[in-house]
């Protein structure tokens with residue numbers, strides 16, 4: 001099943017992602033594995049009020065492009081891992097649809 005997110009519902013989709021859904025997704029794809037910088041296995045995710053995962057933006061200095069991202073930080077060395085919030089939200093919404 002494929003789902004196309006429009007610009008209008010893209011932000012709603014990203015903001016709908018819960019902490020548990022994000023952790024489940026990242027664990028399933030093994031994005032929470034060993035830190036490539038220090039070998040640690042512990043990661044943290046910033047939370048916003050309400051307990052949902054914080055959303056960061058990555059800006060290009062050369063174009064108006066902006067990428068929204070979920071960011072994991074290694075608890076031992078501070079290494080950052082980023083995932084496209086749009087991509088992850090789409091996968092999570094597809095997963096919700098397949099479960100219902």
Ligand SMILES: [Zn+2]
Pocket residue numbers: 035036037038039040074075076077078079
């Ligand atoms: Zn590390």
